[in-house]
Amino acid sequence: MTEESGQADVYDATRGGLLKGRDTLLQLVAGQLKSQQKAKRHSVGSRKPKVWLDIGGGTGWNIEAMDDIMPVSGFDAIYLIDLCEPLLEVARKRFARKGWKNVHCLHQDASKFTLPEWPNGKLPGSGQISLITMSYSLSMIPSFQETINRAQHVLDPEDGIIGVIDFYAGRECELTPKDGKAVNSLDLDTGLFGSWFWTTWFSFDHVNLRPSRRNYLQQRFEMVKCINGRNRFILPSFVKIPYYIYLGKSDSSRGLLAGTTSSLNDGPESFRIVNGLLTPESPFSSAINKKDLSEMMLPDMSIGESAWSSMITHEEEVGSLAKRRASLNTSLHQWRLPYSEQRIHQQFRTHIYGWTWEDPQCDIDRLDIKDGDSLLCITSAGDNVLHYAIKADVEVHSVDMNPCQGHILELKLAAAQALEYHDFWQLFGEGKHSRFEKLLDNKIAPHLSPQAYAYWKANVDQFSSNFFLRGYSGWAIRLARVAFALAGVSKDVKKMISCDTTAEQDAIWKRKLRPIMLNPVMKLILGSGFFCWNALGVPRNQLNCLLQDGDIADFISATLDPVPGLANMKNGAYHYLLCLNGKYTRASCPLYLTPEGFAALKARNGQKTAKIKMHTDTILNVLYSLESESLTKIIVMDSLDWFDPIPESQPLPKTRRPTEAVSPEVELEHLRSELDYEILEMKRVLKVGGHGIWRSAGKAPWYVKRFEKAGFKVQSVDIREDGQAIDRVNMYASLWRAEKLA
Numbered sequence: 001m002t003e004e005s006g007q008a009d010v011y012d013a014t015r016g017g018l019l020k021g022r023d024t025l026l027q028l029v030a031g032q033l034k035s036q037q038k039a040k041r042h043s044v045g046s047r048k049p050k051v052w053l054d055i056g057g058g059t060g061w062n063i064e065a066m067d068d069i070m071p072v073s074g075f076d077a078i079y080l081i082d083l084c085e086p087l088l089e090v091a092r093k094r095f096a097r098k099g100w101k102n103v104h105c106l107h108q109d110a111s112k113f114t115l116p117e118w119p120n121g122k123l124p125g126s127g128q129i130s131l132i133t134m135s136y137s138l139s140m141i142p143s144f145q146e147t148i149n150r151a152q153h154v155l156d157p158e159d160g161i162i163g164v165i166d167f168y169a170g171r172e173c174e175l176t177p178k179d180g181k182a183v184n185s186l187d188l189d190t191g192l193f194g195s196w197f198w199t200t201w202f203s204f205d206h207v208n209l210r211p212s213r214r215n216y217l218q219q220r221f222e223m224v225k226c227i228n229g230r231n232r233f234i235l236p237s238f239v240k241i242p243y244y245i246y247l248g249k250s251d252s253s254r255g256l257l258a259g260t261t262s263s264l265n266d267g268p269e270s271f272r273i274v275n276g277l278l279t280p281e282s283p284f285s286s287a288i289n290k291k292d293l294s295e296m297m298l299p300d301m302s303i304g305e306s307a308w309s310s311m312i313t314h315e316e317e318v319g320s321l322a323k324r325r326a327s328l329n330t331s332l333h334q335w336r337l338p339y340s341e342q343r344i345h346q347q348f349r350t351h352i353y354g355w356t357w358e359d360p361q362c363d364i365d366r367l368d369i370k371d372g373d374s375l376l377c378i379t380s381a382g383d384n385v386l387h388y389a390i391k392a393d394v395e396v397h398s399v400d401m402n403p404c405q406g407h408i409l410e411l412k413l414a415a416a417q418a419l420e421y422h423d424f425w426q427l428f429g430e431g432k433h434s435r436f437e438k439l440l441d442n443k444i445a446p447h448l449s450p451q452a453y454a455y456w457k458a459n460v461d462q463f464s465s466n467f468f469l470r471g472y473s474g475w476a477i478r479l480a481r482v483a484f485a486l487a488g489v490s491k492d493v494k495k496m497i498s499c500d501t502t503a504e505q506d507a508i509w510k511r512k513l514r515p516i517m518l519n520p521v522m523k524l525i526l527g528s529g530f531f532c533w534n535a536l537g538v539p540r541n542q543l544n545c546l547l548q549d550g551d552i553a554d555f556i557s558a559t560l561d562p563v564p565g566l567a568n569m570k571n572g573a574y575h576y577l578l579c580l581n582g583k584y585t586r587a588s589c590p591l592y593l594t595p596e597g598f599a600a601l602k603a604r605n606g607q608k609t610a611k612i613k614m615h616t617d618t619i620l621n622v623l624y625s626l627e628s629e630s631l632t633k634i635i636v637m638d639s640l641d642w643f644d645p646i647p648e649s650q651p652l653p654k655t656r657r658p659t660e661a662v663s664p665e666v667e668l669e670h671l672r673s674e675l676d677y678e679i680l681e682m683k684r685v686l687k688v689g690g691h692g693i694w695r696s697a698g699k700a701p702w703y704v705k706r707f708e709k710a711g712f713k714v715q716s717v718d719i720r721e722d723g724q725a726i727d728r729v730n731m732y733a734s735l736w737r738a739e740k741l742a
C-alpha cells in the first residue's frame with residue numbers, strides 16, 4: 001500500500017493547502033468552455049457531446065468543485081482516471097453521494113487510458129474530448145510523453161481545452177520555449193538554488209519537477225493561458241513552492257511532430273513492464289530510500305529543452321512550428337498582436353497612465369476623425385481608442401511599448417464583452433471591484449491574450465481599493481490629495497466637483513485651490529524631473545520643451561487657470577473630476593463608461609472593436625510593419641516631445657534605420673536621428689492628404705522644422721495663448737497637424 005492509498009480518507013483535508021490553484025484552473029477552463037459555446041451558439045452543425053477527462057484525478061475533488069462553477073450535469077460524461085484504487089474508492093463514494101450517474105471512475109494508468117465507449121480499447125480516429133484536466137498529476141506520471149501524446153490525440157482539435165496545474169522548477173533559459181513566447185517570464189525563473197532545492201525535495205516523493213514535463217506540454221498544446229505562481233504554503237514569507245497553470249488548445253500543426261516521439265499506444269517495452277508495478281506517490285510522503293524505477297528506465301528526458309528537442313529529428317520543422325505559434329493569439333478576440341517578452345519590457349513593471357489625458361472629443365471634432373479612417377494612435381489607458389471606435393467606423397492601430405498600458409486597454413475591451421454594465425462600471429468607473437479575481441478567471445479571461453491574463457492575475461489587487469491610485473499616475477492624485485488635506489481645503493475640493501456652474505468652480509479655484517497648486521513647495525515638486533517622470537509621465541526632454549515658454553509656474557497657470565471656467569466637472573469635464581474625486585461619476589465619465597458607450601462596445605459581439613489592433617512596440621517599429629499609404633491619421637499625442645533634439649542643419653537620413661547589428665557609433669547616430677526615421681516612416685505609411693497629429697508641451701516645438709524638411713505641410717491647429725484653453729483638458733500648449741502632400 002502506498003502512502004497516498006494509506007491516506008485516502010483524509011487526502012482532501014491534508015492536501016488543500018499544498019495543491020493550491022486548482023480552483024483557478026477550474027474557473028479558467030469553465031470560463032473558456034462557456035465562452036466558446038456562447039460564441040458558437042448561432043452556428044449550425046450537430047451538437048458535440050461534452051466529455052471531460054480528469055487524468056490522475058485522485059479523490060475527485062476537482063469534479064465536485066467544478067459543480068459550483070459549471071454544473072456536472074451539463075457534461076454528457078466525465079471520466080476520472082487514476083492508478084490508485086483507494087483514492088478512487090473515495091471518489092466513487094463522493095460521486096454516489098451526489099447521485100451523479102454521468103461520472104465514472106477508471107482504474108487505469110494515465111499513459112494508456114481508454115474509455116469504455118472506444119471499441120476494443122482502441123483510440124478514436126479523431127479527437128472527441130472537450131476537456132482534459134491534470135491537477136498535480138503530470139509531475140507524478142513517469143511516462144509523461146505518452147500521456148500527453150494520448151491527451152493530444154483525443155482532445156477535440158477545434159474546441160477542446162486541456163488545463164494543467166502542477167509544481168515546477170527551472171531557470172528561465174530552460175523553461176522559455178525557443179520562440180521566446182514566455183509569459184510572465186519575470187516570475188518564471190525559480191533561481192539556481194530554488195531549482196535545485198525544489199527538484200531535490202520533491203524527488204524524494206517521486207514527483208518530478210524538472211523542466212521537461214512542462215516544456216513538452218507547452219510544446220504539444222497551443223498556449224491559451226499560462227501563469228506562474230508561488231504557493232506560500234506553511235511559512236508564507238519563506239516557503240514559496242513554484243507552480244504553474246497552463247491552458248492549451250490542440251496545436252493546429254500537431255501532425256508535424258507525429259512519429260518523432262514515442263508512439264501513442266505502446267510505450268517502450270521497459271516502461272510497460274515498470275508501468276504495471278508503478279504505484280502513485282504522495283508529494284507529502286518522504287520515501288527517501290525508494291528509487292523511481294520507472295524514471296530510471298526511461299531514457300533521460302529531464303534536462304530542459306534538450307529533452308524534447310533531442311527527440312525531434314527535424315529541427316527546421318520545430319523552428320517553423322515555433323514561428324507559427326508565435327503568430328497566433330488564442331484568445332477569443334484578436335485585438336492584441338502577439339509579442340515576445342523582451343528585456344526592455346522589464347522596465348515596465350506597471351502602468352504609467354491609469355487614464356488618458358487627451359480630450360478625445362476634441363480629436364474627433366478638430367481633427368475630423370470619421371468613418372473609414374485608418375488611425376495609428378498611442379494606447380495610453382485606451383480611453384481615446386475606445387472613444388474613436390464608438391464614434392466612428394475606424395481601423396485603429398493602438399501602439400504602446402509599455403505592455404501594461406496594452407493590458408489596461410485589453411482588460412477594458414474584454415470586460416466590455418464579458419461583463420454586465422454594473423460590474424464594468426465598478427471596475428472602470430469606481431476603480432474597484434470586490435470580486436475582480438473571480439470575474440477575471442471565470443468571465444474575462446477567455447477574451448484576454450495569455451500575457452494580459454497573466455498580468456492581471458498577478459495584479460488583481462489593483463482593483464481592491466482604487467485602480468486610479470495605482471501606477472505612476474496614481475501618485476499625481478495622491479500628491480494633490482495630500483496637498484489639499486495639509487492646506488485644509490479638502491472640503492472645498494468636494495464643493496468644487498459638485499458645483500452646478502463653471503462660475504462657481506472658477507471662484508473656488510481662484511480662492512482656495514490655486515494658491516496651493518502654485519505655492520513654492522508645489523512648484524518645487526512639479527518642477528522636479530523625478531516627480532514629472534514618476535508621477536506625471538513627463539520625461540526630461542518634454543520638461544525642457546515646456547520650460548522654453550516660461551517657468552513651471554507659468555505652465556501650471558496656463559494649464560489650470562482657464563479650466564474651471566470652461567467646462568463643468570460635475571457634468572462632463574471628467575478628466576479633472578477624476579483627479580479631484582479619485583473616481584468617475586455617471587454624469588461625468590468617458591464615453592465608453594456611459595450606458596450608451598458600453599452598449600456600443602458590446603453590440604454584435606464587439607463588432608465595433610474588431611478593427612482595433614494593439615501593438616506592444618515602438619511607434620517606429622509599428623510603422624515599419626505597416627504597408628505604404630495605409631493610414632489616414634497618425635495621432636502620436638505628446639510623444640514627439642520625448643525625443644532628443646536634432647540640430648537643424650543635420651540632413652534627414654537617406655535610408656531606413658537598419659535592423660541588423662551596427663557599430664556603437666553608428667547606433668548612437670541612429671538614436672540621435674530616431675525622430676527623423678519616425679517622420680520618414682509616417683510619410684511612407686500615410687495616404688496623400690493624410691495627417692500626422694501631435695500635442696506639445698511647448699508652443700513652438702523644435703521638430704516642426706523636421707516635418708517641414710521631410711516635405712510635410714505643417715499647421716498649428718491651436719496654440720495656448722492669452723489665458724485661453726485649447727480643450728477641456730488643456731494639458732498641452734499646442735496642437736499640430738502635418739499633412740502629407742502629393
Ligand SMILES: C[S@@+](CC[C@H](N)C(=O)[O-])C[C@H]1O[C@@H](n2cnc3c(N)ncnc32)[C@H](O)[C@@H]1O
Nearest residue numbers: 056057058082083084109110135136137140280
Ligand atoms: C497529487 S495527486 C492529485 C490528485 C488530484 N488531481 C487532485 O488535484 O486532488 C496525483 C494523482 O496522480 C495519480 N497518478 C500518479 N501516477 C499516475 C499514473 N501513472 N496514472 C494515473 N494516475 C496517476 C495519483 O494516484 C494521484 O491520485
